[in-house]
Amino acid sequence: MAERWLGRTRFVGRDRELARVVEALARPPALVLIEGEAGIGKSRLVREAVAATDRDGARTLLAVCPPFLEAFTLGPVVDAVREAAPDVAALGLTAVAGALRPLFPEWSQDLPPAPEPPADAGVARHQLVRALAELLDRAGVEVLVVEDVHWADATTLDFLVYVATRRPRPLTLVLTYRPEEVAADSPLLRLTSRPAQDVCQVRATLGGLPVSDAAGLASSMLGGDRVSAGFAAFLHDRTEGVPLALEECVRLLRDRDDLTCRDGEWARRGLDEIAVPPTIRDSVTERVARLGADARRVLLAAAVLTDPVDERTLAAVTGLPVGRWPAALRASLGSGLLGETTARPGGGLPAGRTGIAFRHVLAARAVYDRAAAHERAAAHRRAGEALETAVPPPVGRLAHHFREAGLTRRWFAYARQAALLALSSGDHRTAAGLLHALITEPTLPPTEVAALAGQVSSHAFTGDPRAGEIARTLRAVVDSGRLGRRDRAAVRAQLGRMLLTVGEYTEAAAVLEQAIPDLADHGYPVASAMTVLGLPLHDSWPVATHLRWLERAEAVASSSEIGPVDRFELRLARMTALFELGEESGWELAGRIDADESSPQAAVLTARFHLNAGHAAMKWGRYADARRYLAAAVDVAGRHGYQRLRDLALVTAGHLDWLTGAWDGLDERLAAWQEVDGEPLIRMDALLVGTQLRVARGGPDEEARKVLAAVREESVRRGTTDLPAEAAGALARVAAEPSADHTAEPVGRLVRKGVWLWAGEVLPEHLAALTSAGRRSEAEELVAAFEDGARGRDAPVLAATLASCRALLAEGRGRPAAAADAWEAAASAWRALPRPYDAAKAGERRARCLLRDGRRTAALAALRAAHREFTSLGARYDADRVRRALDAQGAGAEGPWRPGRRGYGDRLSPRELEVVRLVATGLTNREIAKALSRSPKTVATQLNSAMRKHGVSSRTALAVRVTQAGYDAGAEPGPSPA
Template identity: 45%
Template sequence: MFEQANCEEAVLVDEVTHRSDEEDSYVGSVSAPLLIGRDDELARLGQVLATTSALVLIEGEAGVGKSRLLDEFLSSPAGAAHSALTAVCPPLREPCTLGPIVDAVLATGVDTLADLNLSGLAGALRPLFPEWAEDLPPALEPAEDASASRHRVLRALAELLDRLGVNLLIVDDAQWSDDATREFLLFLADRDGQGPSLVVAYRPEDLVDDPWLLRLSGRLRPHRSRLRLVLDPLDRSGTAALASSMLAGQHVSDEFAHHLHAHTEGVPLAVEECVRLMARRGDLVRRERGWKRLPLDEIVVPPTVRDTVLEHASRLDMRTRSVLRAAAVVADPITERLLLQISGLSPDEFNAGLAEAIAHRLLHQRDGMRVSFRHVLAGRAIYDAIPERERRSLHERAGQVLETVVPRPLAQLANHFRLAGDGERWGRYAELSADVALETGDETTAGALLHDVLTNGNVSAEQMSVLVDKMPFGSFTGPGRLQDLATGVRRVLSQGALDPNVAANLRFQLARILNDMEEFDGAHAELERALPHLDRQRAAPAVAMMVLGWPRGRSPAVRHLTWLDRAAEFSATLEPSDRLRVAAGRAAALLQLGEQRGWVEAEHIPPAAQVGRDRRIVTVAHLNVGDAAMKWGRYPGSGRWLATARRLAEEYEQVRIRDLIDSTQLHLDWFTGAWDRLAERAAALASRDDLHPVSRLEPVMVSGLLLMVAGDLAQAARELELAIDGARKVGAWDTVAEAVATLAQIRLREGRPDEAVEITRDPCDAIEEKGIWIWGTDVVPARTQALVATGAVPDARNLVDRFEQGLRGRQAPAPWTALLDCRGLLAEAGGENGVAADLFAQAAAAWATLPRPYNAALSRERQAMCLIRTGVVSAGLELLTDVLGALSALPASIDVDRVARTLRAHGRAVPRVWRGGRKGYGSDLSPRELEVVALAAEGRTNREIADALHRSHHTVASQMKSAMRKLGVSSRAALSARAVATGMVSEPGTASSN
């Protein structure tokens, strides 16, 4: 609940006074508490930080003593041996980009960077350290996207710490850290070579369901040691010892210790504040046998720091309370000079009030220059008690004072003017702060700042148009923020009497928002209304037409084509880069629509960018064409397009695009049978927080496919249903169709053909409505098989005929091969097994040529079964034997078992098939099993283990079961105990080099 900050040693100021014949005495003052009950944690901290490049996680509720533990360590000989940098994360509504790290570096007192020999990369630090601009290298060329820009800043900041000699980075109150600071810690943990040791202190209650710390531990390089310390509240004896240390080491009575522990739950900060309050109120007396509380009917001991702080503050004079209120409004550490101006006091009044606030241990001086509350929650208690009108006035004054600071603290200014109700200056500083965040690649902070002012501020139509245009929609998660923005833009549009150009640009921005919300019909309607009034000298009209032309939603393909052709006509007068943007996007859209002419236009996409602004355009174009080639079944060509995209993304430092390419490559590897470690790669990509939601669907779907062929039909269905739901929300009917096809195959394997018919109806209807039949490669055969299984052969034949008609004129190998399978299914249903065998043989040969080995094996299996039914048993069984080998090589366990059963049923001996994995460990745990057991011993769930090791949940579960079997145990608890007892894994919480 509470956070205990620095506690300097103090002496008992007032002599205790004697009272009556019993020699009772009241305490006039108490001393600072000693560090109680943390000797073991302090020793372990020193031990692990004595090693090279360690990671220490210190968790505990507020007030339990995390900061105090760190202060004690840094003041010890072991801590003094380190060159430490301590960054404290403030509880800002919208944290400033890398603010804690920047503030910590500035607080080091470095006057110049000229002697640090920084590389040219340090030019990326100019937005963060404008006061050092003269010493920093020139600004870098603009990065291609936010990810690349952010990556530069992280590399440059790491170099700065190296040059400053920092070998220990402490981040306190990490639960309030901004996303950029978190990413910097992930970057340092994943860094090659020797980097600084990392200590991260945080409140677990403020990081519920936040996977960041798990990712931090998972990114840690193998050579780094790690330690996790969990600080618990003190027990009754520890509470008594802490109170005693504040009372000159005198004994406290059992009754007093019980009372104190019951009201504070042993949280050190609450114990400290309650002892001080009881002493001030005269509730404590000292007898010969020690300290005890007075036997009053009821002694008020506040259950929270808020009550304690307000009681404490109420006893101070008005000038001290004014200083406290000013400091509470500022919240961050601030110089005395600035705090004086904000307080509105005279210098003499301010100095007296500050001295009293420090003497009463409410405020303290940080690094000899700045003042802040010792405890964050104490400052918040004071802040909440300030009357509303006075609070707004103080925020206004704080903003005016901070406007004089160079460089201006933009995020703080935006926050102060927001709380002061000054909408105009709030919007101005929020925009400037967002610009800095965007310049350094911190899209999350920029998005939060802009979202706040757009949804809660009084923004004009013109200003809203500018701010929404800067909004990094890719930083948003969930629909809530987008819905807020859409509501805000619609509110302004509804006011009427707007300049037509301003209104058109707002509608264009609203369409962008709706498009990201997957409300495609609404987005298209707004674009059509905006187009006549958009600035014809800019690329916005062409971009609008391209959005209308991209095949999302259920609009027919002919409508998309109309817009794509209009975009091509309009782009003729644009600048070269804008023309390239339209041409490249149009080529990819045509191919996604199944238009043969798209291939001609794709050939005009350059292999590399000629100018800087074209880099993203060219890379994305190669990615999109590679994805389209995969849908057509042109797999070698798809691989070449994706390889070029990957090379460009690496060269241009386009981190996010590289992840999208990896996601598409994963999908291609599934088709072409490159299944080695595919499950682990899919799990790793699916767990990436920064992967675009649409792109995450591919690894989730591939995970489902792999689970199906491994025989875990229930889990496979769950993964596929996630992919289907996600794809429906974004109108990605191509993805819906493929995922539904696999889910239908699962239902057919489970003997539920009616469900397979039902779930394939909607995607097939969507494909027909749009007229994009190349999307039917997987779902049309699945629906055909389901219809045949339920006796609806005429419906199946009609579907296949429409499929064939929709493919005419298109050289799309995968859909045409799928058509052969469909015809084979219909012939088989009609009892024409010889014809069916021939059709399946043609399909198998075509699949193998693409190559698509899994489908080739399934078609050959159907061919073999048809041959057996026609009486050509020997040839059919020989073919099935070949199929068994092909499926085993992938491997596809569920299909291997089915084919093996068929062979055995016909009298063929089938050897036990090895299903992969390491051989030769016998009853010993394999290295991969040991990794799983070690994490299980730390109390992690299978899902957490899978995320940490970048494996599928299925793989982790299998390895867990195998380890239990080898060690002869039947529960996770017994497994962990056996592994620790035998020395296979370290005891949880101990430092390890693993």
């Protein structure tokens, strides 16, 4: 595998600059100036341009200026000429070339005699410059490339000015340099500011690559496989698209084994941070070392602040005397590491304002890491004190600075304020991070931990590894013996919730039961704990036990004084538990819950209400209700900025699209969710649906089995109720051989608990495996139990599932006629939901039963109908299977295979077309995302898909293909030939 990761980086993102440089080199004489910071790709652009203009008889000389503290006179050009090793004796040099003897002592016997040394030093330098220019002329050099000219000595710069401006034969020059390191009095500025009229001059200023090109560069290093949108955004955020930094980050992640390849796509393993790569660290260290102590203090202050700030704040954090500040600021800005940057929301300045900050995150981290610990702590203290005067005070940033400064009490005060502020605004993710830091702080007294414990929302820690740390801390606090009865019970109740979050259900139930007696005099806390016990998570409790807890919780809530928001939350939790238990009363309760967006706390509960009701309606088979609820969840969460809830609603809507056959563009939408960092429920759901969709189109393979097995294992570990059952059923469908092993555990849980609502996606697959293995009596007992459990429930999915189960039993009894009738009933039930894919599969099973019953005409008609249904969906694998069955009967399908409106193969989908048309206009991914109301991740995924289908690796090449194909006119052709 490692060999795949060491590929040469592809040249990406510089098509326009390359075209300009190539055009200039094709029209000599030319002066090409390529400027940009270290690692931005200047040298690579030069190499690509020279290779593209290599002509017979042309001679290019490459010189590089080394970063010597004291540069040698004409050293870069002399070294380049010496390496080229021309036959000096055959060049026919004039007497002026004798001035070169001091530079080329090894050629003394072939050079003319040295001229008499002139009295004027300027004349001597002019002789030397003329002699070197003549040497290049006679050696046939047409293009002189000099890299890193900012490090050139004065005589080399004079030489470059001379050969660029002499008459009648100027030399074509290609110069690369870092503009921030060019001195104000450098002769280089005479070249850049006063171009000769008869010389073609091109100046290419290189900036960071956009996200899409950063993804392409990383992909080329990883064997050409795609990189996930999340990984590309992670890299770009930390490198600002600087190619060298990108390369070094990928190498570092590879060396640390922090990369993984899933479904032919590279992604991170979920790390939030990355160490500074050694190359970047050394480059930054070298630049910082040239600065004075005051300028280094400015850099450290900027690294501590991280966000753009005004000069006054930055000066305060440096701690420098007023008289030394201006010079220190000038020097630090002159290093090129700092610059004016637009502030982001939540930073130290109002959004949109410009302030001073590091240009790259990695550079800031390198400066921060090399500072001594006491220097960092002092800078953090000054930062906290400077920001305390802001109105309103940025409590989150103040908490960070005082914690890093080692001022624990001040950190605790601000962190608590920040957590409460985040909770009140509905930002549970931020609150979760702050509360985790506070609760797990070893020096915090148990009484203060108890005061904070009730603020922790277990929903915010779903799938978060920090939940385990909080649970351990809360357990230690409970066991410390230093809490009163009331505080101990409150902490114990929160411990129970966190144990549920990490999947320790049996212990969680025991802890909650133990907490309830001491919570009895508090209405909301005890009702909340009882409602949690009503959720069907405890593996060994039957439905009746959960319902008893819910009844007790309702009784407590009815007899207690509980505020409106807390009452709303209790009703929502009760409704969700009833849905999960398959109880009709959940829908009656849902109808009595009034949406409330009067406060952030109520608004987030309203979004969760719509999300939970939509998810339940999908599982019950009430698809119209599901769409209505999920649309409301997206709307409420979007308007209030609850991104996680909005994402959950969107991915659930994608799951609903899979079930109802709305497959148009579904794979593109799911791709954006499959690499969402820190959101395992979203990622698992997207992977589950996306893999099933891929199997329907292309058939099962080993990769699909691995993904489905991983989803099943992770969803079991995280305590979800429906995902493990559906993943097990999907895994059974793609298994190489039918086996009840894949489905035995979730079906056994259905039987133990009596919660048959989860049966729809797993029970038919289990029955098929049982009947295939001849375990008919076991299968019949299972269906009888299911029929009894589903009775009286208005859940259309249960009725359709039961119809399929009856058909499977009829097949197992060897009664094809009865089985055909049963499959017809099942197909009708699935079609009514609607579940067209399941209906088509039931229709295919009916046709095969008809064939076994000898009713060939009816069977062929049923097979053709199934073929049409599969084809309409874009389920090519299934359609091909049915076509083969028809061919075996000597009766072909009606017409050739057509991908249908839902499958696009190598053609661009309508959503991809929208993106590539905007790419052709020059918009960035972020601008396209805004124009199309999509996320930048989705746009990046669709753009990568379009480039892959057209066999190109850059936005520019794609734009050319788009223009050639006439996409701007609304065409929808396939990809052009590579």
